[in-house]
Amino acid sequence: xxxxxQHPSTLSVQEGDSAVIKCTYxxxxxxxxxxxxxxxxxxxxxIIDIRSNVGxxxxxxxxxxxxxxxxxxxxxxxxxxxxxxxxxxxAASTGAAGNKxxxxxxxxxxxxx
Amino acid sequence: DAMVIQNPRYQVxxxxxxxxxxxxxxxxxxxxxxxxxxxSQAPKLLFHYYDKDFNNEADTPDNFQSRRPNTSFxxxxxxxxxxxxxAMYLCATSRDPVNEQFFGPGTRxxxx
Numbered sequence: 367x368x369x370x371x372q373h374p375s376t377l378s379v380q381e382g383d384s385a386v387i388k389c390t391y392x393x394x395x396x397x398x399x400x401x402x403x404x405x406x407x408x409x410x411x412x413i414i415d416i417r418s419n420v421g422x423x424x425x426x427x428x429x430x431x432x433x434x435x436x437x438x439x440x441x442x443x444x445x446x447x448x449x450x451x452x453x454x455x456x457a458a459s460t461g462a463a464g465n466k467x468x469x470x471x472x473x474x475x476x477x478x479x
Numbered sequence: 480d481a482m483v484i485q486n487p488r489y490q491v492x493x494x495x496x497x498x499x500x501x502x503x504x505x506x507x508x509x510x511x512x513x514x515x516x517x518x519s520q521a522p523k524l525l526f527h528y529y530d531k532d533f534n535n536e537a538d539t540p541d542n543f544q545s546r547r548p549n550t551s552f553x554x555x556x557x558x559x560x561x562x563x564x565x566a567m568y569l570c571a572t573s574r575d576p577v578n579e580q581f582f583g584p585g586t587r588x589x590x591x
Contacts, residue, residue, distance in 0.1 A: 400579065409569065409582040410522065455521055467580060469521035 368393040372470025387473045389456035390438040396458040399439045405452045446477045483583035491589045500555040500586045502570030511553040514569040565590045
């Protein structure tokens with residue numbers, strides 16, 4: 367089955383700096399790659415996703431890049447703010463029946479004011 | 480305008496005492512999922528329903544069962560909770576297999 371590895375497990379950045387989280391996946395059939403943000407005690411919420419027919423997608427301060435050949439994808443947060451502090455999970459799915467998401471292990475991001 | 484609702488938000492049960500967690504959705508989504516999330520870990524899929532078709536993960540213990548009586552509701556039954564079952568249980572829904580999953584707020588289960 368699919369295996370998703372996520373790095374780093376913790377990331378501390380100064381407010382205003384950029385943060386980058388990287389994930390690799392094993393199943394070349396995976397074609398849907400969402401990123402979820404989970405604040406302490408709250409539900410995971412989708413912040414951005416990308417499909418395999420696109421190499422990059424951007425939404426304001428957040429961008430995701432996908433390298434299908436290397437089977438890795440990355441989340442980029444620019445101009446970080448304290449409210450970006452949370453745990454971020456990448457995931458991969460083949461999009462087959464049931465759309466099973468395989469999650470990475472998570473990255474705890476701390477933005478220091 | 481709640482979309483995925485879970486009840487109760489907090490559940491305390493005794494070791495071995497059956498418990499049922501509830502999930503309902505107003506999105507009319509075809510797929511409903513149950514995840515278990517322990518502290519500082521990623522959500523772990525237990526099972527999911529695609530319409531009425533039940534799909535169990537290979538490593539989900541037999542102690543965990545699920546029911547989906549209609550499109551809107553899905554239940555997680557833990558027949559004999561152990562201390563290791565203490566976790567946050569998240570319900571999620573998606574419109575179809577290739578779209579965003581919407582998570583409910585979760586039920587935090589404590590086993591005494």
